[in-house]
Amino acid sequence: MFKKVTQSIAKQMDPDGELVPVRSMLDHEHFRLLCLVRRKRKTVFHPSPCYKQTWYRLEDVLLPGQDGKSSESLIPNGGEQDSRRFLIKKSGADRIDGNLTLPADLTRVELQGAASSAKEWSIRLQKNHIPPRNLEALKTERKINTNHTFIQQLQKTGQNLYVVHETIETLEETSCQETSKADGNFMAQFYVKFCAKGTSESTESITIPKGCTLAFRAFQLAISDASWDLRHFPEKFKCSLVCDDVLQGTLGKLEAEVRRNCHILFTLSSQLSIILLKAIKAVMGDRNLFQELSQKMEAVLAGGDSDELKTESPAVEDLLSHLQQSPAHILLHMAAAITYTLDALEELSDDQLLLLLESLENKIVxxxxxxxxxxxxxxxxxxxxxxxxxxxxxxxxxxxxxTIAMIEMSGVKLHEDGSAACTKEAFPATAALYVSLYVLNLLSKPC
Structure with a gap:
């Protein structure tokens, strides 16, 4: 639910899409001012920029200045606050009622149903930012520590680095809630009368703490030896061509992307496929475990030591133990395939993940x-x-x-006769569902 709230706020405040929503409340502290982040690779199912935390801030990788000046001085009272504060509200309610009567000689069937949903939240926000001129002045006073392990790994893997310079944060603790309710009544009248009635209700709520980062903007850093600079006009995030290809029906483009990123999965033994599938199923039902596995795979891709592939969770222990004993090139290919799969699964809602798990059990993937x-x-x-x-x-x-519910959660409306309708905006989400189904189907196939 946190992701839905931050995506809504980012869309309302910046329709052009430059404001990046924070995807998990567990990570919000890693997207504050001067935090260093890395941008995730471009994929068909994620056409907009998305970033991962690095656990470092800018001052962590800079050498001390001659006068001992710290980058903390750039953020008086937590940041240079915008003179404007914001209040965003969202509320809505929907209700659908229906009934069906089918008389047939002595038989009579009645179906009645009603469904309703409601959502409501109000959030007071504040924009904090560091003026670019302050960062421009800092780059002449503080150099990059080229002996820092993180910087060395970054340069070795050729990854780009970004620094957060603007954030949207909550001014006070806020509660958000969504409620859905469904009622159903069934009556069948044959020679005897049979009645049944059912009601289901679910409520989803979340409390967002004061000072929580909901969205941010970041500058790309250009690092050359000990010097660094800001790229005010970095290379555009080239997603339009890929997305347009999918929207024109070139499913082959998406399948080629999956095969390119997951080619090693086609070569796995039956035993390793079972181990990997077990781990993926475990993280699909546990967001904390999902994040742990994702971070470990990202660390491998960033040049980390395989000795760090340890966990206290039995669900992924077998997988990490196998990866730890694998040759370096196999480990890298496996980490890339797992990361790509987790990126796709991360685009799905928690409800979709639960339906996917049930689909696996029913062997209908x-x-x-x-x-x-x-x-x-x-x-x-x-x-x-x-x-x-x-x-x-x-x-x-x-x-x-x-199946219908899982697909409709991606924005595609399906009817019993096979007819369907959707918008262009639904295709990244549908592509993420395709990638998830593709990998799960591949791993669950009998060898």
């Missing part, structure tokens, strides 16, 4: 993958289109329902 393929292979978007109706047929009604 392969059919779901074909259904999502048929959706991504369309050429007319923003209009109605058709899929193969047979792909919507499952042996159990529950399997049919969870």
């Amino acid at each position: 392969s059919q779901q993958l074909k259904l999502v393929e048929s959706i991504l292979n369309q050429r007319e978007y923003g209009k109605g289109f058709s899929t193969d109706p047979s792909l919507l047929f499952f042996s159990q009604e529950r399997e049919h329902q969870l």
